Amino acid sequence: MTQSSQVTPIPKRATVVVIGGGINGISVFRDLSLQGVDVVLLEQGDFCSGASAALSRMVHGGLRYLENGEFRLVRQSLQERDFLLRNAPHYVFPLPTLVPIFDLFQGSFSSLKRFIGLGKGPSRRSAVMIKIGLMLYDWLSRKSRSMPAHKFVSGQKLRAMSPSITPDARFGAIYYDAWVRYPERLGVEMILDTQASCPDAHAYSYVGVEKVEGKEIHWRDRLTGNTGTITPDLVVNATGAWVDFTNQALAGDQANNTPRFVRGTKGSHLMIRNNQLAKALGDQMVYYENADGRICIAFNYLGVSLVGSTDILIDNPDLARCEASEKDYMLSALRFVFPDIDVAMDDIVHVFTGVRPLPVSDADATGRISRDHSHREQEPDEKRDFPVISLIGGKWTTFRVFGEEIADVVLKRLGRKRRCDTTDLCIGGGRDFPRSDRERQNWIDTVLGDLGIERQIFERLVVRYGSRAIDVAKFCQSGSDAALNEAQTYSQREIEFLITTENARSLSDVLLRRTAIGLEGGISQSLIEEIGDLMARVLGWSKTELDHHKSLLVDEMSKKHSIV
Secondary structure, eight states, rough: OTTSSSOOOOOOOEEEEEEEEEEHHHHHHHHHHHHTTEEEOOOSSSSTTOOOOOOOSOOOOOOOGGGOOOHHHHHHHHHHHHHHHHTTTTTEEEEEEEEEEOSSSTTHHHHHHHHTOOOSSSSOHHHHHHHHHHHHHHHHHHOOOOOOOEEEHHHHHHHHHHTTTTTTOOOOOOOEEEEEEHHHHHHHHHHHHHHHHOTTTTSSEEEEEEEBBTTTEEEEEEOOOOOOEEEEEEEEEEEGGGGHHHHHHHHTTTTGOOOOEEEEEEEEEEEOOOHHHHHTTSSEEEEEEESSSSSEEEEEEEEEEEOOOOOOEEEEEOOOOHHHHHHHHHHHHHHSSTTOOOOOGGEEEEEEEEEEEOOOOSSGGGGOOOOEEEEEEEOOOOBBBBBBEEEOOOGGGHEEEEEEEHHHHHHHTTTOOOOOOOOOOOOOOTOOOOOOHHHHHHHHHHHHHHOOOOHHHHHHHHHHHHGGGHHHHHHHHOOOOOBBBSTSSSBHHHHHHHHTTTOSSSHIIIIIIIISSSTOOOOOOHHHHHHHHHHHHTOOHHHHHHHHHHHHHHHHHHSSSSSS
16 A cells, blocks of 8 residues: 555544535535534545536626526625635635626626526626626625725726727726636645644545445445445435435435436636736736627736636536637637737646536526525435535635535434624635735745845745745755756755645646646646656656556546646
8 A cells, every 4th residue: 555545534423424625515515614524524535626627717796697597696605605705715806807798788688588597598788787787796795805806997998908908898897706726725724724634524535425235335446456345324415416316326326316406517728828918918817708799808817817617517427528609609709809919829828617516407508597505404314314405506706605505404304503703704724815016925924034045046936825835945955855846936845845735636637736736837848747757756656547647647638627
């Protein structure tokens, strides 16, 4: 057995087993653990490796959802957005957003029809309806908002702000939402925080549920082949787009007796390296309509430009990948709003695709399906001796409150009371992290006096880890270190820190989620070799195991990210 095995053995018994280590499953795991419940989290891949790694990198209230009359969802999302700005200031930041507007009144009637449930798909939105929507947006966030209210600008001012934008845009609107730098890392930090403060909390990656027999869940470690059982009092199914597949496994693969809760829609995004586009976007997001009325986004992110997204029904989330037609659609939409910027297929350095776990719906268009969250409770049956609570839907932005709501359902079933809430609980490197640029520079000055590390290097670590940069820097200084040959801004000891402290068990964990190297389009064969050799040394992999991990990474890159 190599060190790629789990750090601690999976226990035989737990009050609650959470299946699914995406952002919502992690939130339930954290909230229940903080209430004193012993919880085990089982994730079939890496933490936050599914839809939680494929969001648009926005932390937003969902302006578009107002058209569907989902006021509760928008209000809750805006509140959670503002909580995240406070609790994760190292990763979540305000995002000025520019909306080009093409018509004064045209499209108002279609918007009204969608609002009352009579619309059939997307259509263009008028200045009048966008104004009403933004006024509602500001009003719904009035109690927690820490950013400026929206404003409208003339076409002339719009083009002064963004000269490359289409001349067909007659007006512009500017409002603020937020963006998240490293969503996958935020999930991992929540797990680390929880395990540090709650000794009975245990999270395991690459562990799949094989079957259920009475009281016991049979699991299998997908990397080592180890197997075992765990007996829970209750199970939370937080597997997102895989909810129905998991419930089928929990029901002994009795598909006909398993209700269907989720219908997924695929959302793909492009990471583009194009200097013209980067210059046109600047430091703001452009939130624009394609010619068919579907909303798209574009903003600069980690040195490249993020463009998205699609919304396509899909039955099997394992088959989700960005097809050529989706790339064509997103590039066409980009040309619609930036007609003079030439973005070629070769400019795409990375793609990612996720599946939104939306509720089963008979809506005539994917945009009409609710993005709100809910749950279903299933009682014990002849196959299993424990109840199952299934999570349905949910936006990344609302993970905290969704986890809180599910925890309350579980606590009621267990006959326990809530001890605390997470409203003001800082996450990971957001703890004790300075909020303003000035405070941050003063903090860095103070810390550097104790560390003896180059300022440029430490500032880079601060961007990546927030206040945890101190721990990373100390680890890097505790042994011989050098920059990676193929990724000069990272060091060998920094990668070793991620492997040994953040449960990175595969090459893709490091290259796609613990770091942003993949999103930045920086993965090369020589880098794979370099990181692979480093991980083999730290984790004790044999040559056969190393070759296996390389093939897993290449397979994931080709299937999920269209890169071989």
